[in-house]
Amino acid sequence: MGDLIIQFSDWIWGTPLLILLMGGGFFMLLYTGFIPFRGLRHAMKVVGGKYDDPNAQGDITSLQALSSAIAATVGLGNISGVALAIGMGGPGAIFWMWVSAFVGMATKFVTCTLAIMYRGKDSSGHVQGGPMYVIEEGMGKKWKFLSVIFCVAGIMGLLAIFQANQLTEVLRVVLLQPMGLDWGQPTRWIIGIVMMLLVALVILGGIQRIAAVASRLVPFMVTMYFICVFIILFKNLAEVPEMLKFIIYDAFSGNAVLGGAVGQVIIIGxxxxxxxxxxxxxxxxxxxxxxxxxxxxxxGLIAMLGPFIDTIVVCTLTALVIMVTGVWKTGEMDGVLLTLSAFEQGLPGVGKYCLLFAVLVFALSTMFTYSYYGHKCFNYLFGAGKADYYNYFYLVTIVAGAVTSLTVVMSFVDGMYAIMAFPTMISALYLAPKVKAETKAYFTRMKNLDKE
Structure with a gap:
């Protein structure tokens, strides 16, 4: 079963999906007039709360939405995901992560603008947003099958199994093994059950509680992680420019790991x-x-800050820590353990504990937010009255993630993400002209407002 999941993931992440994500994103970058660059300053003002309207419809503020989205993205993808990218594709994979992030800013602008333009209502009459509603409200009922595909893949793929797996690894290696308390698989089960109970305390309170916790945790955890990273980079400051050059060189040579397989490095990135x-x-x-x-x-402008903060800033810092400490040459590919080695080498004695705490907060905050995503998909398919049943399924899978191998977990999540990308990108490209018209009208209004 594990081999089948890995094969499916490798197959679906082929050229067609790469063209859809990278090519589609690049088209949106051009079509929106390079909105990530010209709209960045205005986006920062919006995040500062300058334009908040307490009477507008919705459940949470824009800053809470950004914090919740970042809680799901600035997390183990930045710690384990970067390590996996370097382990599998060499440092060159980081360059292609950068490229993906810049086109991803335009993609996120379009998809999140559409999420407000085409909000729908669930079976209880509550206003909801997301690709499934964008497809149904914006493209019409005949496209509803795409909404169903998205939601089925979302229910399966938006589980916290990767976070549970990697947090379990760190707890075992950093805390339990030195104390002689690691009994192998039984330990994984115990950690999984404890994580499940912690997550249950937050997610059973709904999106308001999730957003409230995320908006407090995210700034704190990012700041703490940055401090540790900057100390390591400052100690190895002379090597940083050389490592940045090497990332660019390796992106087009692929020699470090895959013997010239540049296409494979792009896919991994x-x-x-x-x-x-x-x-x-x-x-x-x-x-x-x-x-x-x-x-x-x-x-949309607020949302596009996510890929910038997440990939351009946080992922790059993590990659540089892994590279300047030299641990990437060891051949270790088990995600978080590679980053753990880098932190221990960069901050002997305390590095592993700093990373343990960062991973703990990153993983838990991501687990909180992911539950909301899957809950919305379940709500769309089965109705608001049955949506809460999803939370119990979600909580049980946390334990499953803790006791399953990393390769299978990562491939399963990758595969489901790929399926979700098709309906999302098709709807974004189909409705891009609507976003362009709305963007033009918005900036005209803002220009007139500033003159008054």
Whole structure:
């Protein structure tokens, strides 16, 4: 079964999906007039709360939506995902993660603008957003089959199994093994059950509680992680420019790991970027669709900050730590353990504990937010009255993730993400002209407002 999952994941992440995500994203970058660059300053003002409207429809503020989306993206994708990218594709994979992030900013702008433009209502009459509603409300009922495909893949793929797996590994290696308390598989079961109970305390309170916890945790955990990373990089400052050059060189040579297989390095970079920042997958539009705003473009501008913070900033810093400490040459590919080695080498004695705490907070915050995504997919398919049943399924799978091998877990999540990307990107490309018109009208209004 594990081999079949791995084969399916490798097959679906082929050229067609790469063209759809990277090519589609590049088209949106051009079509929106390079919105990630010209709209960045305005997006920062919006995040600062300058335009918040407390009377607008929705469940959470735009800042809470961004925090919740970042809680799901700035997480183990930045710690384990980057390590996996370097382990499997060499440092050159990081360059292709950068490329994916810049086109991903345009993709996220379009998809999250659409999430507000085409909000729908669930069976209880509550306003909802996300690709499934964008497809049904924006493209019409005849395209509903795409919404169903998205939601089925979302229910299966938006589980916290990867986070559970990697957090279990770190707890075993850093805490339990030195104390002689690691009994192998039984330990994994115990950790999995404890994680399940912790996550249950938050997610059973709904999106308001998830957003409240995420908006407090995210700034704190990112700051703490940055401090550790900057200390390591400062100690190895002379090597940083050389490592950045090597990332670019390796992106086009592929010699480090795969003997010239540049195409494979691009695929690895795109896969890890998709897992890291989720641009084009369709998850962020679900949480941004719940924002208290009546301005679709404004929400899109906020959303596009996600890939920038996540991939351009956080992933690059993690990659540099792995490279300047030299641990990437060891051949270790088990995700978080490679980053753990880098932190221990960069900050002897305390590095592993700093990373343990970061992983703990990153993993738990991601687990909280992912439950909301799957809950919305379940709600769409089976109705609001039955949606809460999904939470119990979600909680049980946390234990499953803790006791399953990393390769199978990662391949399963990758495969489901790929399936979700097709409906999301098809709807975004189909409705891009609507976003372009809305963007033009919005900036005209803002220009007139500033003159008054």
């Amino acid at each position: 795109a896969r890890r970027a998709a897992f890291s920042n989720e641009a084009g997958i369709g998850t962020a539009p679900m949480v941004h669709g719940a924002s208290k705003t009546n301005e679709p473009v404004r929400e």
